[in-house]
Amino acid sequence: MTQSRTNGNVVSESHDCALNYQEVSAILIQRFPLMMVDRVCKCEPGVSLTSIKNVSGNDIHFVGHFPGRAIFPGVLIIEAMAQSLHILDVLSAAPSVDAGLTYLGNASVRFCHTVVPGDQMVIKVDLVKRSVTGVIGNVVVSVDTTVVAKGELILGRKTASDGAS
């Protein structure tokens, strides 16, 4: 177990389950400009996960949100939360079991602060329930030590047998 300090955030790193960008890409089906997880710092399958999303002024979202005043869209914070929960769900599945494609079923999220270019979002997911129909997680997003969003997300599950491609 080691610790690293990045952009003011102290993140514990358990390297036995940390994922780099390429490994995250292998789990998520989202791609630019909607890939909202850069790295998984720590994961305890079936329990919790901590991931990172670095916000850059070059992100395409800032072209329109908003001209002259860049604020990271709240819906994309929810997307980062959902993708982190999905990764935890996949890592929590037995190796021989296809976790399937998940979709956002419900999100009860409170936004506390804005996220702007230069921020590093640390997304902490605690698994509430995994089942054949979906997965529920409590998610807290923070920048430095400030909580910017928190809430409960529910992802529905679509497996290959449901006709998902």
Added chain:
Amino acid sequence: MISEDSVRVLLKREIAVITDGKAETIDENAHLADIGVDSLQALQLLVLLEREYALTFEDVDLKHFRSINSVVSLVTSRLSAAA
């Protein structure tokens, strides 16, 4: 001792919130899908019951989530077994 009625009241109140309906008009024997509860909302109900009564349900228990009365039976049987 937790009564069947208290579980039933809790379920009907939560389903009324989920479906934007009135608790008193919900048919306790109707299939949950028929009263507007989808599979993810059933999962929400399951987690609510776990939290409320300190129970743990498995995937196989979701098959009991057919109607309010079948869920009440599941919860009360688990509570009796735990007592």
